[in-house]
Structures are given as C-alpha cells and as structure tokens.
Amino acid sequence: MSTLVPALEFVATFAGALFAGAALYINVAEHPARMGLETRMAALQWAPSYKRATWLQAPLALLSLTCGIAAWVFGAGIAWLIAALLVGAVVPFTFAVIMPTNDKLLAPGRDLNSSETRDLLVFWGRLHAVRTVLSLVAVSIYLLSLIVA
Known part of the structure; x- marks a missing residue:
C-alpha cells in the first residue's frame, strides 16, 4: 500500500499535465491560427480538430x-481532492456550457461563411480557455502538493 498513493499522485499529475498542455496548445496556437483563416475554412478545420481532441x-x-480522488481517499491531502475536482470540472463544463456551441457549429446546413459562425468560433475559443485555466490551476496544485509533501 505504501507505493499506491505516490503512483496515484503521479498518474493524476501526469494526466492532468497532458490535458492542460493540450488545452493550452489549442488556446495559444491552434485556435488563433484557425481564426486567421477565412470563416468557412476555420469552421471546416475546427470540426475534425474538435472531434479528435x-x-x-x-x-x-x-x-x-x-x-486524484483515489490518492485523497488513500491518504493524500485535501489538495489532491481539490485539484482532482478542478480538472474533473472540465467534463461537466464541456457538456453543460461548451456543447451547445459545439452543436451549433456542427449543425447540418450551417452557413459556414456567416458572421454568426465566426462569432461562434470566437466564443468557443473563450469557453475553451476556461477549461485551460481550470486544468492549469489543478496541475499547479498537484505539483505544489508533490513539492510540499
């Protein structure tokens, strides 16, 4: 049992860091590059990128x-639970807040050249930034917990 908690902490931190890195990449590189395209091309690129991501x-x-939750259950500090819940919050946030925008962007018959499509893509980028911040804060807590322990 003595190696279980460190292993759980490692996996929680590693998976969280990979998530945060991917989310950050999308916000600082991929989506801004996409938005440099004309609206139709940006929307056409967004759809498969979103599905793959x-x-x-x-x-x-x-x-x-x-x-993160398992590490907390098996004796890690409360910070592990807080960080786990922060990174885990991206899932319900995605379903409740981002998914309606996704559905509009993916709607059959959408005019991909419209200013509404452009506005939705801009809005999607802002919503995705919330996921990025949540995950970066979570990973910061994970890493601080590892250092302080």
Missing part, C-alpha cells in the same frame, strides 16, 4: 480526476 482530452481529464 475529444478522444485525447476527455480520457486524460477523467483519469486525472479518478487518480
């Missing part, structure tokens, strides 16, 4: 959440 980011967030 989902398969990377969702499992990482859930793995970090699960391992």
Whole structure:
C-alpha cells in the first residue's frame, strides 16, 4: 500500500499535465491560427480538430480526476481532492456550457461563411480557455502538493 498513493499522485499529475498542455496548445496556437483563416475554412478545420481532441482530452481529464480522488481517499491531502475536482470540472463544463456551441457549429446546413459562425468560433475559443485555466490551476496544485509533501 505504501507505493499506491505516490503512483496515484503521479498518474493524476501526469494526466492532468497532458490535458492542460493540450488545452493550452489549442488556446495559444491552434485556435488563433484557425481564426486567421477565412470563416468557412476555420469552421471546416475546427470540426475534425474538435472531434479528435475529444478522444485525447476527455480520457486524460477523467483519469486525472479518478487518480486524484483515489490518492485523497488513500491518504493524500485535501489538495489532491481539490485539484482532482478542478480538472474533473472540465467534463461537466464541456457538456453543460461548451456543447451547445459545439452543436451549433456542427449543425447540418450551417452557413459556414456567416458572421454568426465566426462569432461562434470566437466564443468557443473563450469557453475553451476556461477549461485551460481550470486544468492549469489543478496541475499547479498537484505539483505544489508533490513539492510540499
């Protein structure tokens, strides 16, 4: 049992850091580059990128959440629970807040050249930034907990 908590802490931190890194990349590189395109091309690029990123980011967030909570249950400090809940919050935030925008962007028949599509893409970037901040704060807490321990 003595190696269980450190292993859970490592996996929680590693998965959280991978999630945060991917989220940060999207906000500082991929989405700004996409928005440099004309609206139709930006929307066409966004759709497959979003679908691919989902398969990377969702499992990482859930793995970090699960391992962070498990570390706390098995004796790690309360900071592990707080960090786990922060990184885990990206999942319900995505479903409740970002998904309606995703659905509008993916709607069949959407005019991909419209200013509404452009506005939705800009809004999506702002919403995604919330996921980035949540995960960066969580990973900071994880790392601080490792250092202080």
